[in-house]
Amino acid sequence: MATVAAKAGEAGIVGAAERLGVPLLTYAAADLAQVAVPNPSAAPLAAVGTPSVAEAAALLGAPGGELVVQKRKSAMATVAVARRRPRGRLALVGLGPGARDLMTPRAVAELRRASVVVGLDQYVDQVRDLLAPGTRVLESGLGAEEERARSAVAQARAGHAVALIGSGDAGVYAMASPALAEAGDDIDVVGVPGVTAALAAAALLGAPLGHDHVSISLSDLHTPWDVIERRVRAAAESDLVVTFYNPRSRGRDWQLPKALSILAGHRAPATPVGVVHAASRPDERAEVTTLAALDVTTVDMVTVVTVGNTASREIAGRMVTPRGYRWQS
Amino acid sequence: MATVAAKAGEAGIVGAAERLGVPLLTYAAADLAQVAVPNPSAAPLAAVGTPSVAEAAALLGAPGGELVVQKRKSAMATVAVARRRPRGRLALVGLGPGARDLMTPRAVAELRRASVVVGLDQYVDQVRDLLAPGTRVLESGLGAEEERARSAVAQARAGHAVALIGSGDAGVYAMASPALAEAGDDIDVVGVPGVTAALAAAALLGAPLGHDHVSISLSDLHTPWDVIERRVRAAAESDLVVTFYNPRSRGRDWQLPKALSILAGHRAPATPVGVVHAASRPDERAEVTTLAALDVTTVDMVTVVTVGNTASREIAGRMVTPRGYRWQS
Numbered sequence: 001m002a003t004v005a006a007k008a009g010e011a012g013i014v015g016a017a018e019r020l021g022v023p024l025l026t027y028a029a030a031d032l033a034q035v036a037v038p039n040p041s042a043a044p045l046a047a048v049g050t051p052s053v054a055e056a057a058a059l060l061g062a063p064g065g066e067l068v069v070q071k072r073k074s075a076m077a078t079v080a081v082a083r084r085r086p087r088g089r090l091a092l093v094g095l096g097p098g099a100r101d102l103m104t105p106r107a108v109a110e111l112r113r114a115s116v117v118v119g120l121d122q123y124v125d126q127v128r129d130l131l132a133p134g135t136r137v138l139e140s141g142l143g144a145e146e147e148r149a150r151s152a153v154a155q156a157r158a159g160h161a162v163a164l165i166g167s168g169d170a171g172v173y174a175m176a177s178p179a180l181a182e183a184g185d186d187i188d189v190v191g192v193p194g195v196t197a198a199l200a201a202a203a204l205l206g207a208p209l210g211h212d213h214v215s216i217s218l219s220d221l222h223t224p225w226d227v228i229e230r231r232v233r234a235a236a237e238s239d240l241v242v243t244f245y246n247p248r249s250r251g252r253d254w255q256l257p258k259a260l261s262i263l264a265g266h267r268a269p270a271t272p273v274g275v276v277h278a279a280s281r282p283d284e285r286a287e288v289t290t291l292a293a294l295d296v297t298t299v300d301m302v303t304v305v306t307v308g309n310t311a312s313r314e315i316a317g318r319m320v321t322p323r324g325y326r327w328q329s
Numbered sequence: 330m331a332t333v334a335a336k337a338g339e340a341g342i343v344g345a346a347e348r349l350g351v352p353l354l355t356y357a358a359a360d361l362a363q364v365a366v367p368n369p370s371a372a373p374l375a376a377v378g379t380p381s382v383a384e385a386a387a388l389l390g391a392p393g394g395e396l397v398v399q400k401r402k403s404a405m406a407t408v409a410v411a412r413r414r415p416r417g418r419l420a421l422v423g424l425g426p427g428a429r430d431l432m433t434p435r436a437v438a439e440l441r442r443a444s445v446v447v448g449l450d451q452y453v454d455q456v457r458d459l460l461a462p463g464t465r466v467l468e469s470g471l472g473a474e475e476e477r478a479r480s481a482v483a484q485a486r487a488g489h490a491v492a493l494i495g496s497g498d499a500g501v502y503a504m505a506s507p508a509l510a511e512a513g514d515d516i517d518v519v520g521v522p523g524v525t526a527a528l529a530a531a532a533l534l535g536a537p538l539g540h541d542h543v544s545i546s547l548s549d550l551h552t553p554w555d556v557i558e559r560r561v562r563a564a565a566e567s568d569l570v571v572t573f574y575n576p577r578s579r580g581r582d583w584q585l586p587k588a589l590s591i592l593a594g595h596r597a598p599a600t601p602v603g604v605v606h607a608a609s610r611p612d613e614r615a616e617v618t619t620l621a622a623l624d625v626t627t628v629d630m631v632t633v634v635t636v637g638n639t640a641s642r643e644i645a646g647r648m649v650t651p652r653g654y655r656w657q658s
Contacts, residue, residue: 104433176535207500
């Protein structure tokens with residue numbers, strides 16, 4: 001409830017707020033006088049110094065909101081009602097690697113709750129059957145990342161419950177970071193983690209990520225190659241298991257061989273390498289090979305490549321990295 | 330169906346195998362003669378050169394199995410039945426960070442399917458209500474990792490459907506690698522990936538893992554400190570976002586400050602640091618602080634600490650690492 005400061009002690013108003021269990025907000029007449037209202041009047045201007053009390057106080061009490069009931073007068077009181085602008089919500093939802101049974105229930109709940117879903121068209125297709133009727137879908141093609149991020153934040157700012165979706169984990173080489181670079185503290189943000197490609201691939205290969213491991217993207221579209229190469233060298237020299245995201249595409253074909261040659265400078269030719277295409281999707285393929293034997297032409301954009309460290313072994317066709325350096329030595 | 334090589338062309342046997350739609354296995358009499366059987370006989374020895382055809386062939390056709398019907402004679406034929414030893418199944422199941430709605434449906438299905446569940450007592454407690462009636466539970470306390478791994482593999486070898494469970498992803502600093510070091514190709518293995526702690530923490534912090542990132546365990550129980558320190562230095566020098574697992578415990582308190590000081594040699598004091606305790610559990614706490622301001626005494630064994638790279642920023646209270654080095658620069 002909101003009114004002019006001069007009425008802050010009026011028994012009827014104070015009692016009503018108490019009975020409703022809501023705080024009583026009061027504003028100076030000079031502040032109320034600044035608010036544009038549909039029905040200004042000379043009477044309150046003369047009595048308390050503002051052309052509107054009810055409508056102006058309602059609007060001041062609901063910043064950014066709208067007047068839904070204009071002033072109504074009874075013998076003893078005048079009221080108006082404003083609706084607060086709902087606080088927007090942005091859920092950053094990781095759908096997992098592809099199979100429906102690797103998507104978390106929390107991700108499903110966020111999709112059902114959303115009034116607006118924003119995402120790459122192929123990920124939207126993956127979950128369309130989970131959306132509530134009437135959900136607005138803003139889908140776009142590859143390469144429109146910044147537009148999707150801005151659009152998701154703008155929809156949340158307008159008060160909607162938005163789900164910004166991505167495959168794997170939305171925070172790993174994905175949409176969460178450009179969206180959060182735009183988002184302020186004027187919206188609620190909820191992150192729903194998902195099974196990222198490195199984990200989905202590892203589960204098919206055996207246990208290659210049993211000890212320290214790094215994820216490196218070989219895409220030099222947004223990152224200079226010298227930054228990428230420095231990280232590959234660091235991984236090679238410090239004996240980290242490495243998972244390459246975006247390892248190879250048509251027209252981007254020399255980066256993976258170069259990265260593997262750096263690793264081969266520090267690891268034996270027999271070091272196990274896992275190659276997993278489209279983990280958990282219908283065209284899934286997983287292979288354990290070696291640094292020496294890997295055929296890079298089998299690798300494309302939906303493949304992840306995991307290179308073992310000096311302790312990794314192929315055991316019964318599976319790729320295994322021990323949990324520690326004294327563990328089972 | 331299995332018999333002696335001398336009967337490989339007998340119309341009644343060949344026809345029966347065809348009608349049943351099963352292969353006809355045949356063994357040399359000398360091989361059948363090696364098999365210990367309950368009912369050897371002089372008649373087949375004289376006729377084909379082995380004291381048993383039916384029982385010995387049934388046992389040879391089901392290696393490791395057992396004779397469930399001893400030989401029965403009719404006027405025209407003698408039969409025995411052996412049961413193949415069922416092929417064991419070992420599911421390596423990641424339960425996720427703790428909240429039930431961050432456990433994948435595939436993990437739940439594997440728990441329901443299991444006839445034996447092996448795990449740390451606190452993880453077993455987390456899923457006991459999901460197990461089928463009669464499921465055998467082999468639970469143990471902290472520190473019995475190798476015993477759990479051996480026990481899970483032994484149960485699978487004995488023909489059971491075993492779920493070896495762990496929190497987060499079972500392949501990340503967890504039970505999958507010691508178990509697979511023991512497992513041969515005589516059992517089926519299924520990996521069920523899960524949301525690992527680094528991802529669960531990141532979703533609470535914002536999007537700290539938007540670009541290349543490394544997971545490093547600071548536990549020097551099974552790994553010499555010089556190996557760990559070399560990896561921290563490599564991460565520092567190559568500007569990787571770092572998530573520390575097992576960052577600090579009672580009695581193991583200098584490793585985290587040492588690791589942070591190495592990173593601070595390459596990153597500004599204002600570099601964002603995320604500290605997440607018990608992500609998705611009832612006592613969850615997440616905080617975004619900085620390299621300079623982090624209070625290490627707030628960190629314990631169930632906390633993960635994520636240190637940003639030089640491009641990471643705190644934006645509206647959230648920790649964000651850009652997707653690329655030219656992205657939104």
